[in-house]
Every structure is written in C-alpha cells, then in structure tokens.
Amino acid sequence: MVDIDSMEKKTAEQILDVAQEMVRRQGYSAFSYADISKRVGIRKASIHYHFPSKADLVKHLVQRYREMLGRACDRIARSNAPANEQLLEFAHLYRDGLKQDQACLCTMLGADYVVLPEPVQEEVRQFFHQMEQWLAALLQRGCDDQLWHCNPSAKQEAKGLIAMLQGAQLLARPEADSFAAFEQIIYPLLRAKAVGA
Amino acid sequence: MVDIDSMEKKTAEQILDVAQEMVRRQGYSAFSYADISKRVGIRKASIHYHFPSKADLVKHLVQRYREMLGRACDRIARSNAPANEQLLEFAHLYRDGLKQDQACLCTMLGADYVVLPEPVQEEVRQFFHQMEQWLAALLQRGCDDQLWHCNPSAKQEAKGLIAMLQGAQLLARPEADSFAAFEQIIYPLLRAKAVGA
DNA sequence: GTCTATACGAGGATAGAC
C-alpha cells in the first residue's frame, strides 16, 4: 500500500514547490528554469517536459496556490472560532511566510502584473476575487455577531484589509525581524476592528 | 539667459525619466538598457556613459525620487491645510500614478527587494524611513488638533497607512479603472481616521 | 522522463573610434 516511490514527491510537484518559493521571494521576472534546475536536480530541458513554457508553469503555480489557500481558509472557517479570532488566523497566513522572506505569491505577481502573460493575469485576478469573497463573508459574520461594524460594506472592508496585509508584507521584508515588523504594522489596525490581538 | 539647449532636458535626466516610468510599471528585473535606449533615442552603450551599471542607475533613481517626494510633502505641509486634508493629499500622491499603471517606485522596489544590489536596498530603506517620519509628524499634528486619536502611536499608524497605500496600488492595478478602484479601497479606511474624503 | 546538444535572442558591460 505504501511504497517508497509514493512517499517522494512527484517531479512536477517539486518543480512547483521550488518555483513557488522563488516567485514569493524574487518575483516573476527574476526566477529562471536554471534556478529550478539546480535545486530540483534535473536539467533545464526536463522542466519543459512538465511545463512547456514559463507562462504555463506560473499559471499552474497560481492555480495550485489558489487551491492551497482555499483549503487553508476552509480550515479556519470550520474551526467555528469567533470571527475576530478567525480574522487573526487569516492575517497570520500572510505573516508566516515572512520567516523565509516570502510574500504572498499574488502580492508578488500583483507587482509584476503588467509583464505577466495574460493567462497568468487572469489567475491572479481570480485569486484576489476569491480572497475578497471569503474575507467579506467572514467580516459579515462579525457584523451579524455584533463584533464590529462594516463601513461602507463587508466587501469594501475586505479589499482594504487585503491591501493592508499585502502592503505590510512589502514594508516588513526589509526589516531585520520582518515577522515582528509585520505584526507591529497590522495589529493596531486589526485592533481598531475590535480584534483581540 | 535662456537658450534652446537649457530648455531640453539633459540626457541623464531623460534616462532617469524613462527608467522611472519602467520600474514603476514593471519592476527592477523586467526593465533593460535596451528599453531605455529605444525610448530615449540613443544606443545602449551611451547609457553606460551616464550610469556605469544598472545598480548605479537605479540608486540615482531612488535618490532623485526621494528628493521629488520630499518636495511634494513639503508643498503639502506648507499649505497649512488641516491635517485631515493634508492626509488626503498625501494619499492622492499614491493614487495619481495609477492613471498610467504606475505604482510608487519603492512599492515596486520593495517587491523586488531581495534581488536588489545592496546600495539600492539601502536607498529603499531610507525612502520608507523618510515617508514614515513625515507621515508620523502629520498624524501627530492631527492628534494635537483633536482631529483623531493615534493608536498606539503616530509612528505605528504611519507605517500602517503606508502599507495600506502600497497594497491598495497593487490591488487596484488589475482593475479596469484602477484609479477609481484605489479610491474605493482607501476612502473607507481614511474615513475611519476622521478624514472628510 | 530525463539526458545532451543546440538554437537564438536578450541581458549587462567594455574598448576604442569619432
């Protein structure tokens, strides 16, 4: 039932893992097949077997990332914790990558947006839309539970919060302890939203 | 006193103008000497006469940008308008570039931070520091004038606001009308700060 | 699936003529 091979990650997955780490650190334009090649331990040409072009690779990357974050958000929602605690958990998703100098994949691709192939742009837009939807629903629950007030709407507040989280990542990264810097930036703003941070 | 030559921008300035536009759109890794060459109308090699290396060029770029923004902030401060109106003017500095798909130079370089040559990283850190200082002073004036309350400090609020403005730029750019999208993201948050937006 | 070999252009940068 459990053989050795199935315990090792498939090559395509390894490629995406490495690519994701590089894009989250350096952005779209600054990573290359050669970089992946070295770290995965196969030749550049072999990567093209799995992902014919860079556009193709990054498109799959964002798709997989959307699914990963969808699951992470589901886990938070299913915890049935109060909305303010769930909001904090959501913020921590953005915080934790900073331990390895990694911003959210789509924060980086948002900066690179104008140079992205159109299919990738489309995925990035969908990512933002997906996050806004989920967060707006959470904020609405907080409204219903009298935890806070949404102004002018849960949807608008969601966009503002995501903007803040993304911006905080970029601002925190140059700091020596970016993890702590991130918290110092966002906790006051979350507290304003009646979150016990 | 006024001859024709002095009315035309010096080549070095033209190079910086074009480079700035490109970095603000595409980021550090995605622009090249070839791009500048085409748009300024000189050969690649000639650019190296003015700026020996890319690191050198971008370092000067950020220095000039810091001076430009220093002057823009001075103008706002000297208007003697109420602090809430000055805050709105400050936010509009971030908004206006979006008309040409341009984010703040250091929002982009913040995303590219880990791949920047160290001297450029230093300039970027100084830029953020400079903006935080100025904004913190403005927020403090608003406190003194009872326009709002700073929590936990003007300095921390300043960082949060800059994070929000930067994030809002990245989030707004994929939208069809990024200018309007930016306003929709930040106005609710500024209103929370008692700004009549 | 992965390799070697290779194409072909783009990248930053330098030397030397004008």
Place this chain on the structure above:
DNA sequence: GTCTATCCTCGTATAGAC
C-alpha cells in the same frame, strides 16, 4: 557624449538520443 563593434553570460525553448 555618442557611436560601432564586440564579449560573455543567461534566458526560454526545441530536437532527438536513451
């Protein structure tokens, strides 16, 4: 100051053997 010519490396991508 700007040019031409050139260098060398890196970038994405393909062909074909194993």
